[in-house]
Amino acid sequence: MSDDASASVLAARSLTLGYGSDPVVHGVDLEIGAGEFTVVVGPNGCGKSTLLKAFGRVNRPMSGQVMLHGRDLRTRRTKAVARELALLPQSPVVPEGVTVRSLVERGRFAHHTLLRQWSPDDERAIGEALDLTGTTDLAEVPVASLSGGQRQRAWVAMVLAQDTGVLLLDEPTTYLDIAHQYDLLQLFARLHRGGRTVVAVLHDLAQAARFATRLVMMDGGRVVADGTPQEVVTSELVGDVFGLACDVVPDPRTGTPLVIPHEEPVAG
Amino acid sequence: MSRQSTLPSRSRSAPPAPETEHRPPRGVMVLRLGRALALPIRRRSLVVGVLIAVVVLVCAAATLTLGNLGVPLSQLPSVLTGGGEATDRFVLSRLRGPRLIVAVGVGAALGIAGALFQSVTRNPLGSPDVIGLAAGAGSGAAVAALLLPGVLPVPVGALLGAGLAIGLVALSTGTGLRHPGRLIVAGIGVAAMAQAFTHFVVAVLARDEATSLATYLNGSLTARDWEHAAVIWGALALSLPVLVYLAGPIRLGEMGDEISETLGVPAKSTRTAAILMSVVLSAAAVSVAGPIAFVALTAPQIARRLSGAGGPSLVLSAAVGALLLVCADLVVQQVPVGEGLPVGIVTMGLGGIYLGHLLIREWRKGSL
Numbered sequence: 001m002s003d004d005a006s007a008s009v010l011a012a013r014s015l016t017l018g019y020g021s022d023p024v025v026h027g028v029d030l031e032i033g034a035g036e037f038t039v040v041v042g043p044n045g046c047g048k049s050t051l052l053k054a055f056g057r058v059n060r061p062m063s064g065q066v067m068l069h070g071r072d073l074r075t076r077r078t079k080a081v082a083r084e085l086a087l088l089p090q091s092p093v094v095p096e097g098v099t100v101r102s103l104v105e106r107g108r109f110a111h112h113t114l115l116r117q118w119s120p121d122d123e124r125a126i127g128e129a130l131d132l133t134g135t136t137d138l139a140e141v142p143v144a145s146l147s148g149g150q151r152q153r154a155w156v157a158m159v160l161a162q163d164t165g166v167l168l169l170d171e172p173t174t175y176l177d178i179a180h181q182y183d184l185l186q187l188f189a190r191l192h193r194g195g196r197t198v199v200a201v202l203h204d205l206a207q208a209a210r211f212a213t214r215l216v217m218m219d220g221g222r223v224v225a226d227g228t229p230q231e232v233v234t235s236e237l238v239g240d241v242f243g244l245a246c247d248v249v250p251d252p253r254t255g256t257p258l259v260i261p262h263e264e265p266v267a268g
Numbered sequence: 269m270s271r272q273s274t275l276p277s278r279s280r281s282a283p284p285a286p287e288t289e290h291r292p293p294r295g296v297m298v299l300r301l302g303r304a305l306a307l308p309i310r311r312r313s314l315v316v317g318v319l320i321a322v323v324v325l326v327c328a329a330a331t332l333t334l335g336n337l338g339v340p341l342s343q344l345p346s347v348l349t350g351g352g353e354a355t356d357r358f359v360l361s362r363l364r365g366p367r368l369i370v371a372v373g374v375g376a377a378l379g380i381a382g383a384l385f386q387s388v389t390r391n392p393l394g395s396p397d398v399i400g401l402a403a404g405a406g407s408g409a410a411v412a413a414l415l416l417p418g419v420l421p422v423p424v425g426a427l428l429g430a431g432l433a434i435g436l437v438a439l440s441t442g443t444g445l446r447h448p449g450r451l452i453v454a455g456i457g458v459a460a461m462a463q464a465f466t467h468f469v470v471a472v473l474a475r476d477e478a479t480s481l482a483t484y485l486n487g488s489l490t491a492r493d494w495e496h497a498a499v500i501w502g503a504l505a506l507s508l509p510v511l512v513y514l515a516g517p518i519r520l521g522e523m524g525d526e527i528s529e530t531l532g533v534p535a536k537s538t539r540t541a542a543i544l545m546s547v548v549l550s551a552a553a554v555s556v557a558g559p560i561a562f563v564a565l566t567a568p569q570i571a572r573r574l575s576g577a578g579g580p581s582l583v584l585s586a587a588v589g590a591l592l593l594v595c596a597d598l599v600v601q602q603v604p605v606g607e608g609l610p611v612g613i614v615t616m617g618l619g620g621i622y623l624g625h626l627l628i629r630e631w632r633k634g635s636l
Contacts, residue, residue: 058526082532093524097578101293106520110532114513118298118308123291142578162531 008067009034009166009197010055010085015064017050023062024050026221037192038199039208041232042218043242048201049090049170051218055199056087056168068166082110085166086159090174094143100154101139104129107161129160132187149180156184160191167191169200173207185211209233209256217241233257313584316574320587324372327594331368332360334602339364362493370492371597371611372590373500374553375563379589380504380511380582381549382564383571384542387518387580391448392626395565396430396550397619399455403462404433405551406559410466410484414473423499426555430547433458445543466559487560487612489597496556503552507545511582518542519579560612562619563589569622 010032017025025047032038032055040048053059054066057073066073068084086107095103107129108122130136133153138146143154152172159167169188173181181204189211192198202208208215209229217225217232219241225232235248238259245262292298292308299307333341339356346352347360359365382395396402408429412420434445436458441450463485470484483490517538520528525535550564570592571584596614 053526056530058529078529078534079532082530085530087526087530089526089530092527095522095578097572097576099578102578106523106531109516109520112516115305115307117516118292118306123293 008032009069010199011067011070012051012054013065013067015051015054015066016062017047017054017059018062019059024221025054027064028221028223030216030223030226032197032199034197035192035195036197036199037189037211037213038216039212039214040199040201040216040218041203041205041208042224046218047221048218052168052170052199052201053087053089056085057081058087058089079110082162082164084164085168086162086164087168088155088159088170088172090170092155094151096144098143099140100135100143100146100157101126101130103143103154104135104139104157104161107158107163110162125161125163129157132160132191133157148175149177152176152180152184156187165195166197167199169198171201171203173202173204181207205233205238205259206251206256209258210251210254229256233259310575310577313575313577313581317584317587320584320591324587324591324594327591327598328368328372331371331594331598331601332364334598337363366494366497367489367492367597368594369494369497370500370556371489371593373497373504374489374557374560375567375590375593376586377500377504377549377553377589378560378563378593379567379571379585379587380507381546381553382566382589383568383580383582383585384514384518384546384549385564386568387522388539388542388546389445389448389451390522391452391630392565392569393452393623393630394448395568396546397559397561397564398459398623399437399451400433400458400462401430401455401547401550402554402559402561402564403459403466404436405430405554406484406487407462407466407469408432408551409555409558410469413484414469423503423552423555426551427548429462430551430554433462434543434547445539483558483610485558485612486610486616487554487558488610489557489593490610492556500552500556503549507548510541510545514538514542514545515582522579558610558612560593561616562623563592563615565626566619566622567592569626 008031012028012030015025015028016023028051040052042048050059054061057066057078060074068076068081073081104126105122108125111119111122130139133156135150135153135157138150138154143151146154152175156172167188172188173184176184185207188198188200212229215225215227215229215232216223217237224241225237233248234257235246238244238246238248247260247262248257249260250256251258295311296308297311297314299305299309329341329344332339333344337359339347339352339359343352343356347356350357382397385396385399385401386392386394388394405426406429408425408427409422411429412422412425416425437451437454438444440454440457441447443450445451466484517528517533520531520533521535521538528535528538553560567589568580568585571581571588572579574588575581575584592615593611596618597611599614600609600611
């Protein structure tokens with residue numbers, strides 16, 4: 001990894017995070033470079049979502065710092081940060097009676113001032129976000145009445161309308177069927193190719209390995225492996241971290257690592 | 269890196285699009301003033317707002333013209349411009365005029381206070397009149413007016429009372445103002461204590477004065493003067509800049525702290541400012557008209573349904589609040605059954621039914 005600070009978009013410096021007095025993440029150092037598609041993986045409770053939220057300025061570090069473009073996040077104004085990074089949390093609350101369009105419009109808040117709350121830019125960004133997520137036809141439908149897959153796409157559209165260089169996604173594919181999962185991942189990959197820096201927390205190692213340019217594996221609140229999918233997804237590491245005996249084979253389509261667990265249903 | 273046009277590219281690098289290609293969506297107009305001002309206004313909200321304003325005007329005209337002392341409708345324009353008969357001018361400038369202006373201001377203030385608090389607590393029951401804010405302000409006003417006359421101005425007393433009540437509620441929930449269920453239960457307790465205290469003060473000191481009894485116990489608009497009007501409209505004018513600032517952030521705040529922070533809203537300071545404004549406006553309303561029940565509870569809910577935008581609307585809440593109170597006051601002035609009742613009794617009767625409906629609904633939803 002480069003030590004050049006200008007190349008890193010986000011950086012955790014000896015970051016300790018937690019709720020109440022118990023740390024969940026212990027002294028993590030991690031740099032996210034511009035234009036990377038980083039996927040953070042690890043067992044339940046390893047602190048990956050907590051770390052992502054700290055990157056998104058949603059939870060305050062117990063100690064250490066999060067730097068965005070070399071500046072401490074805590075010293076920045078909420079609105080200024082929201083123009084540079086967007087975070088899609090897990091299962092957000094759908095406000096009653098809100099249509100897809102008005103949800104997506106809310107993504108534009110950080111670009112408004114007290115007196116200028118509409119610009120042609122808003123219209124373009126909202127139109128693009130609806131278009132990219134395939135929700136244009138759902139624009140006037142209340143979010144609460146959508147199916148799980150549609151609803152998740154509406155939330156992604158809101159985050160896209162925010163028009164930020166950095167996208168943080170917390171388990172964006174949970175609760176979706178497999179086709180919708182790949183639809184979304186494909187969209188994130190396109191956004192990444194379009195120049196955005198993407199950091200996602202995912203559960204599925206095969207998906208993570210297929211889409212990430214860089215994998216970060218966490219365990220017990222620490223980063224235990226960091227590198228290309230081939231470097232990180234090995235049978236030794238998966239065995240150590242997840243406690244799952246497995247073989248790792250190349251994905252027949254992409255060549256990326258694929259985990260084949262040893263566990264089999266007991267015959268009889 | 270060169271980007272292909274088919275790829276989603278960051279907008280900053282996109283060429284500036286001509287304005288004609290990106291018009292506001294259907295049903296939205298943009299209020300513009302040069303390059304400095306561009307505010308989107310939903311057509312439906314505008315229509316609803318104008319309709320409510322018209323109905324308020326009709327009720328206002330009825331308030332001024334009906335009954336024994338009413339100014340004849342044909343005379344109203346000339347009396348309003350300073351002409352007409354002396355009696356009519358007296359009725360307008362001393363009796364019904366200030367009462368009407370106070371009613372509009374108090375209704376608007378209660379509507380806004382309710383909208384702010386309900387939005388912050390994300391619950392229709394988290395309203396100043398349910399959780400003891402108004403009752404606390406009523407106690408404070410009663411103490412200032414009856415116990416310490418001339419020492420403490422009534423609005424200041426109301427403000428202190430409201431602040432004390434909300435402080436007590438926040439303390440007794442153990443979780444501040446976050447958990448709506450606890451907030452409502454604690455609030456009902458604080459409201460009951462505050463009302464008992466007000467009854468005590470009134471019973472000890474003012475048992476001969478029916479009018480002041482009504483004002484401090486139920487809320488009344490009888491015998492209001494221009495000083496009352498100045499207090500409530502002054503409070504509205506002073507809070508206007510903060511309200512304009514808060515209108516957007518509180519809408520986003522309803523999605524929860526995490527989402528609203530990532531969208532650029534400082535969640536905690538927004539909540540603090542909204543509660544503060546709600547306390548100030550409730551206190552101002554109570555200090556001029558007493559603890560008028562349930563306008564703050566119902567007006568924002570009606571406004572929400574009328575606007576259909578899926579969020580709080582401060583402007584429409586104010587308009588509906590004004591309408592409710594002007595109508596209720598017209599009832600107590602002109603309808604034979606209601607005549608002479610304090611206006612707070614009417615709002616309590618109507619709002620109480622709505623409160624019951626809400627309690628049952630929220631209970632079924634499991635949010636209590």
